[in-house]
Amino acid sequence: MSFRERIREVLEERETNLILALDVYGESPSEILNRCIDLLRKTQRFICAVKINLQVLLPLGLFDGIRGLIKEAKNYGLPLIMDLKLNDVGHTNLQVSTYIFEAGFDALIANPFVGWEGGLKPVFEKARSMGRGVILLVYMSHPGAVEGYGQIVRDPEDGRAYPQYMVFARKALRWRADGVIVGATRPEKIVDVKKILRDEVPIYSPGIGPQGGDPIKAMTSGASYLIVGRTITQSSKPTDEAKKLRDLIRPYIT
Amino acid sequence: MSFRERIREVLEERETNLILALDVYGESPSEILNRCIDLLRKTQRFICAVKINLQVLLPLGLFDGIRGLIKEAKNYGLPLIMDLKLNDVGHTNLQVSTYIFEAGFDALIANPFVGWEGGLKPVFEKARSMGRGVILLVYMSHPGAVEGYGQIVRDPEDGRAYPQYMVFARKALRWRADGVIVGATRPEKIVDVKKILRDEVPIYSPGIGPQGGDPIKAMTSGASYLIVGRTITQSSKPTDEAKKLRDLIRPYIT
Numbered sequence: 280m281s282f283r284e285r286i287r288e289v290l291e292e293r294e295t296n297l298i299l300a301l302d303v304y305g306e307s308p309s310e311i312l313n314r315c316i317d318l319l320r321k322t323q324r325f326i327c328a329v330k331i332n333l334q335v336l337l338p339l340g341l342f343d344g345i346r347g348l349i350k351e352a353k354n355y356g357l358p359l360i361m362d363l364k365l366n367d368v369g370h371t372n373l374q375v376s377t378y379i380f381e382a383g384f385d386a387l388i389a390n391p392f393v394g395w396e397g398g399l400k401p402v403f404e405k406a407r408s409m410g411r412g413v414i415l416l417v418y419m420s421h422p423g424a425v426e427g428y429g430q431i432v433r434d435p436e437d438g439r440a441y442p443q444y445m446v447f448a449r450k451a452l453r454w455r456a457d458g459v460i461v462g463a464t465r466p467e468k469i470v471d472v473k474k475i476l477r478d479e480v481p482i483y484s485p486g487i488g489p490q491g492g493d494p495i496k497a498m499t500s501g502a503s504y505l506i507v508g509r510t511i512t513q514s515s516k517p518t519d520e521a522k523k524l525r526d527l528i529r530p531y532i533t
Numbered sequence: 534m535s536f537r538e539r540i541r542e543v544l545e546e547r548e549t550n551l552i553l554a555l556d557v558y559g560e561s562p563s564e565i566l567n568r569c570i571d572l573l574r575k576t577q578r579f580i581c582a583v584k585i586n587l588q589v590l591l592p593l594g595l596f597d598g599i600r601g602l603i604k605e606a607k608n609y610g611l612p613l614i615m616d617l618k619l620n621d622v623g624h625t626n627l628q629v630s631t632y633i634f635e636a637g638f639d640a641l642i643a644n645p646f647v648g649w650e651g652g653l654k655p656v657f658e659k660a661r662s663m664g665r666g667v668i669l670l671v672y673m674s675h676p677g678a679v680e681g682y683g684q685i686v687r688d689p690e691d692g693r694a695y696p697q698y699m700v701f702a703r704k705a706l707r708w709r710a711d712g713v714i715v716g717a718t719r720p721e722k723i724v725d726v727k728k729i730l731r732d733e734v735p736i737y738s739p740g741i742g743p744q745g746g747d748p749i750k751a752m753t754s755g756a757s758y759l760i761v762g763r764t765i766t767q768s769s770k771p772t773d774e775a776k777k778l779r780d781l782i783r784p785y786i787t
Binding site for chain 2: 302304308332333334336337338340341342343362363364366367368369370371374375378379390391392393394395396397398399400419420421422423424425426427430431432433435440443490
């Protein structure tokens with residue numbers, strides 16, 4: 280079963296499209312691991328996947344603590360996404376994505392800015408050969424994203440000017456990406472990207488809560504999955520918060 | 534002393550501008566660590582710094598094996614650059630760069646595409662407060678780099694069209710970066726970038742050897758430092774290879 284099928288299956292089973300972003304801090308690797316495992320246990324019924332960033336991977340270690348966390352998520356039947364925002368040269372990308380997939384991650388996030396030849400091509404090939412997924416950044420959620428993702432570029436295909444994120448969305452189609460990231464802070468961009476991707480490539484949307492994105496607006500604009508971090512991880516009642524969000528969004532899942 | 538002063542001091546002392554990129558593979562973390570330490574020992578007299586990528590950091594672990602490698606490099610008086618190509622949102626970037634600097638790295642590499650507000654601003658602030666460096670990607674060395682770094686973009690400052698890498702070079706000046714990366718595979722881009730940066734921001738150039746860049750051409754085009762990986766790491770005689778390169782380039786150091 281492909282990554283796309285796996286995550287969709289969990290979405291349908293649990294009637295939730297929430298992906299928990301484990302952006303967790305702590306004084307020591309063991310404190311971080313324990314907080315992650317505790318959050319997973321408390322929220323697993325209301326989420327369909329887990330996303331991990333470098334701020335958790337680096338202290339836990341790919342060959343150490345992270346393996347325990349991956350095992351825990353798998354026990355709950357949850358796919359894991361490694362949010363590396365990979366953007367290196369091919370031989371490094373290949374080695375890094377091999378490590379990530381062999382550790383048990385089901386998908387990774389990469390930056391299409393790095394290009395295909397000697398860039399992301401080996402990552403897609405490795406993912407295909409292992410039944411894993413590649414999700415591409417199309418428009419990030421922070422204010423400064425406008426400088427890169429929002430800039431106007433000349434598309435070499437037809438020589439005309441387009442916003443960068445529209446060029447990225449077309450690349451996601453062409454490269455047959457398993458998903459794209461578009462921030463919930465810019466719902467009008469989700470609408471634009473959805474017009475290009477239709478139902479070919481699902482949209483993953485981060486940036487609700489502290490960053491200011493509205494989850495329902497993101498859904499009605501075309502998002503398939505919502506990525507939620509601090510709203511849940513920094514709540515004193517993560518279970519209640521996850522359930523509340525799941526219930527709020529459930530009617531909008533398509 | 535700032536990162537820029539430290540690395541310059543080693544360059545002058547050892548009369549070499551070579552930075553060893555430890556792109557090392559192995560069957561186990563200990564094999565990778567041993568190979569890295571062996572390469573350091575064999576080449577340290579002919580290099581002025583060490584660059585480490587995720588393919589070494591992930592297996593070794595930031596809180597484990599990498600500390601031994603950092604200690605070893607420091608014993609040889611060599612500054613260390615962590616080549617993360619960081620391009621995440623601010624709160625993740627801040628936590629990741631804090632971990633990297635606290636582990637002992639003297640500088641990290643980031644992607645200016647992510648923008649300033651809620652992007653790289655906290656990374657520069659953290660680096661300044663700890664006396665560390667931030668090096669920005671301006672034009673990478675692989676073929677697909679042309680898709681992003683080589684694309685034509687509209688600069689919002691004056692509304693005119695420029696190549697992306699020229700916009701990045703101007704950002705490096707404005708943000709007071711400690712260095713920029715421009716691939717040796719495109720010496721004409723080094724010339725363009727040098728015209729903008731003059732002696733304000735040094736150019737670090739990877740991509741010689743397997744990737745096809747010519748070290749002397751990179752130097753005469755305006756590079757200050759050459760990043761060399763597989764030419765040395767995959768050689769059966771790394772000491773000889775490093776010495777040969779150092780001797781070749783020495784007359785061109787300015």
